[in-house]
Amino acid sequence: MTRNVKITSPHGLHLRPIRAFVELANQYQCDVSVSKGGQRVNGKSAIHLLGLEALPGTELLLEVTGPDAERAIEPLAEALARVFPDD
Numbered sequence: 001m002t003r004n005v006k007i008t009s010p011h012g013l014h015l016r017p018i019r020a021f022v023e024l025a026n027q028y029q030c031d032v033s034v035s036k037g038g039q040r041v042n043g044k045s046a047i048h049l050l051g052l053e054a055l056p057g058t059e060l061l062l063e064v065t066g067p068d069a070e071r072a073i074e075p076l077a078e079a080l081a082r083v084f085p086d087d
Contacts, residue, residue, distance in 0.1 A: 001069045003062045003077040013054035013080075015046070021079045022046045030066030032076065043076070 007013050025032045025044045032043030036058060041048035043062070054060055062080055064073045 001064050001073045003073055005060045005062050005077050005080045007054045007056055007058045007060065008081060009083045010056055012056050012058065013049065013052065013060075015050065017079070017082055018046050018049045020082070021076070022049070024079050025072075025076060028064075028066075028068050028072040028076075030064050030069040030072050032072070033063045034080070035061040035063065 009017065022044055033040050034043045034049060034052065035041070036052045036054060039052060041052060043049065052058075052060070060080065062073070062077055064076060
């Protein structure tokens with residue numbers, strides 16, 4: 001399953017939202033990957049997600065495969081796009 005996600009946070013995808021996303025992703029048994037352009041990384045790894053350098057307005061592709069992918073895709077997409085109140 002895939003979803004396109006646009007980063008709307010004025011600070012881009014930084015450590016705080018990445019940590020929240022990784023914590024959520026690790027609650028599922030599925031494989032999670034996030035892509036930017038030709039770069040695809042493990043969505044369960046904060047260091048890999050930081051390497052994407054997703055600035056505001058960046059379009060990311062979220063891909064989820066495995067036993068609970070259908071249940072995981074929407075919460076993960078929402079977490080990836082989330083803007084924290086103090087951003």
